[in-house]
Amino acid sequence: MSEKKKLRSSEWFNSDNKKMNFVHRSWLRNQGYPDDYFEGKPVIGICNTWSDLTPCNGHLRQFAEVVKRGILEAGGFPMEFPVMSLGETIMKPTTMLFRNLASMDTEESIRANPLDGIVLLTGCDKTTPSTLMGACSVDLPTIVVPGGPMLSGRFRGEKIGSGSMNWMVKEKQSNEAFTDADFREAEVCLARSIGHCNTMGTASTMATMVEALGLTLPGFSSIPAADSRKKMYAQLSGRRIVEMVKEDLTLSKILTRKAFENAIVTNSGVGGSTNLIIHLTAIAGRMGVDLKLEDFDIHGSKIPLLVNLKPSGKYLMEDFYYAGGLPVVLKNLMPLLHKDVITVNGTTMAENYKDAICYEEDVIRTLDDPLKNEAGIAVLKGNLCENGSVIKPSAASLHLMKHRGKAVVFETMEDYHSRIDDPDLDIDKDSVIVLKGVGPKGYPGMPEVGNVDLPEKLIRQGVKDMVRISDGRMSGTAGGTVVLHVSPESTVGGTLALVENGDMIELDVENRKLHLDVSDEELVRRKKVWVAPEPMAKRGYVKLYIDHVEQADKGADLDFLVGGSGSKVERDSH
Numbered sequence: 001m002s003e004k005k006k007l008r009s010s011e012w013f014n015s016d017n018k019k020m021n022f023v024h025r026s027w028l029r030n031q032g033y034p035d036d037y038f039e040g041k042p043v044i045g046i047c048n049t050w051s052d053l054t055p056c057n058g059h060l061r062q063f064a065e066v067v068k069r070g071i072l073e074a075g076g077f078p079m080e081f082p083v084m085s086l087g088e089t090i091m092k093p094t095t096m097l098f099r100n101l102a103s104m105d106t107e108e109s110i111r112a113n114p115l116d117g118i119v120l121l122t123g124c125d126k127t128t129p130s131t132l133m134g135a136c137s138v139d140l141p142t143i144v145v146p147g148g149p150m151l152s153g154r155f156r157g158e159k160i161g162s163g164s165m166n167w168m169v170k171e172k173q174s175n176e177a178f179t180d181a182d183f184r185e186a187e188v189c190l191a192r193s194i195g196h197c198n199t200m201g202t203a204s205t206m207a208t209m210v211e212a213l214g215l216t217l218p219g220f221s222s223i224p225a226a227d228s229r230k231k232m233y234a235q236l237s238g239r240r241i242v243e244m245v246k247e248d249l250t251l252s253k254i255l256t257r258k259a260f261e262n263a264i265v266t267n268s269g270v271g272g273s274t275n276l277i278i279h280l281t282a283i284a285g286r287m288g289v290d291l292k293l294e295d296f297d298i299h300g301s302k303i304p305l306l307v308n309l310k311p312s313g314k315y316l317m318e319d320f321y322y323a324g325g326l327p328v329v330l331k332n333l334m335p336l337l338h339k340d341v342i343t344v345n346g347t348t349m350a351e352n353y354k355d356a357i358c359y360e361e362d363v364i365r366t367l368d369d370p371l372k373n374e375a376g377i378a379v380l381k382g383n384l385c386e387n388g389s390v391i392k393p394s395a396a397s398l399h400l401m402k403h404r405g406k407a408v409v410f411e412t413m414e415d416y417h418s419r420i421d422d423p424d425l426d427i428d429k430d431s432v433i434v435l436k437g438v439g440p441k442g443y444p445g446m447p448e449v450g451n452v453d454l455p456e457k458l459i460r461q462g463v464k465d466m467v468r469i470s471d472g473r474m475s476g477t478a479g480g481t482v483v484l485h486v487s488p489e490s491t492v493g494g495t496l497a498l499v500e501n502g503d504m505i506e507l508d509v510e511n512r513k514l515h516l517d518v519s520d521e522e523l524v525r526r527k528k529v530w531v532a533p534e535p536m537a538k539r540g541y542v543k544l545y546i547d548h549v550e551q552a553d554k555g556a557d558l559d560f561l562v563g564g565s566g567s568k569v570e571r572d573s574h
């Protein structure tokens with residue numbers, strides 16, 4: 001911080017208005033803070049997403065204490081505050097519905113209070129993008145403390161990762177010997193320690209994203225939650241944020257367009273979740289960086305897959321850490337990254353990762369010997385998705401990457417559930433499953449249902465994959481030839497709304513094409529008689545969300561939240 005720049009918190013504690021200084025200081029004094037806490041110490045807000053209802057973040061209460069240690073050591077004044085926490089496996093109908101609400105909570109909590117710097121304590125899927133979006137709209141010096149993945153699970157001698165419950169459910173369906181007691185045993189084996197999902201699902205993708213953006217201390221994101229080094233890094237982050245305030249190292253100095261491009265490249269290199277597209281776009285929108293859907297294809301689609309992690313590979317996050325973790329990936333990807341971008345420790349990407357060592361080459365590969373030659377996201381265009389849709393080719397079936405098949409249409413998720421296993425359903429292995437009504441406005445909240453299960457009768461015939469198309473999302477632990485994020489969504493009258501049973505659909509991933517083989521005249525006719533579905537809510541936050549949420553290609557933020565308002569508060573409370 002330049003000598004002349006005053007701390008933001010001094011507007012509360014040491015302004016020209018002595019009466020207000022008194023009010024602001026006095027009530028805080030009931031916590032026993034001595035005089036010198038209000039005389040020029042940077043006040044650091046610890047934004048905590050801890051909640052009993054967000055088990056992946058259940059340890060962040062202890063982590064906050066460790067962060068406080070670091071802040072105090074560096075001469076700062078720590079102030080922990082709660083924000084809305086989003087538990088992925090618990091909340092209904094989907095945490096995505098509340099990501100923007102949690103971001104508003106974070107943004108306003110930061111701006112309204114006497115804070116000079118921010119530590120974001122994150123973990124479960126949406127707790128990272130929501131808090132970061134909010135922090136971006138205020139633009140103070142900010143550092144992220146990612147909560148870390150769980151240790152690897154083990155069930156009857158076999159290593160299991162988060163999401164493995166799915167195969168257990170399938171096993172139960174086909175094997176009645178798998179009892180309820182077996183399920184209970186499996187549950188605890190699966191979630192064996194504190195932390196978030198232990199595959200390269202959405203939470204690990206988000207942690208990877210923040211480190212690739214330059215927002216964590218180098219090497220922090222891949223450390224398991226239960227590892228003592230996680231706490232050590234949390235303490236060091238507490239120390240560092242105090243320095244960042246002194247250096248005035250705000251988010252806007254780190255989150256440049258180059259940083260976003262680095263995050264896209266890194267996501268491809270680790271085989272990260274398609275959910276990154278939505279969240280990174282929304283974060284960029286808050287920073288005023290014009291990130292388009294096409295950028296994910298331009299910068300990410302030709303990147304080799306370097307990590308052998310589930311769901312694309314075979315290892316888990318604990319193995320990843322022992323192999324050297326993200327620092328090795330970033331070192332190996334460095335020829336493809338912007339090397340000169342500044343990160344929270346004040347040095348560049350290149351400098352931070354140049355000495356990383358790989359200890360297990362089957363887990364982290366090199367550019368010369370990748371797991372797959374091309375990972376990343378393909379962005380599709382065509383009359384079925386005028387504003388785009390996405391597919392993760394590395395998770396799809398090669399024989400379906402160019403495919404023409406007749407549509408089998410489900411108008412809603414409930415319609416899908418009621419008919420998918422109907423023995424009379426007219427569907428075969430070449431059909432294209434079309435699911436409507438699961439977009440941002442339609443569901444509402446764009447749930448992770450795009451990778452719907454295939455019909456039981458086709459599974460019995462040995463069919464393992466089919467083309468599925470929807471305006472929804474897909475879990476970071478899922479796979480298949482699944483076209484997601486179709487925009488505009490069906491509920492606002494996108495072409496997806498007009499698809500009928502038996503229409504022919506062409507998917508051509510190499511040429512980035514998704515085409516509904518129906519004439520323009522017929523589509524115009526169908527559009528004229530199309531009736532928009534009734535909104536799913538008439539009041540409250542959900543109505544606000546439906547009225548204002550943007551389409552998937554724009555990050556599904558609320559239109560009035562895009563951009564930022566800075567940290568200045570013009571008026572006082574008295």
Ligand code: FES
Pocket residue numbers: 056087088089123124125162196197201203
């Ligand atoms: Fe929280 Fe997977 S459920 S990270």
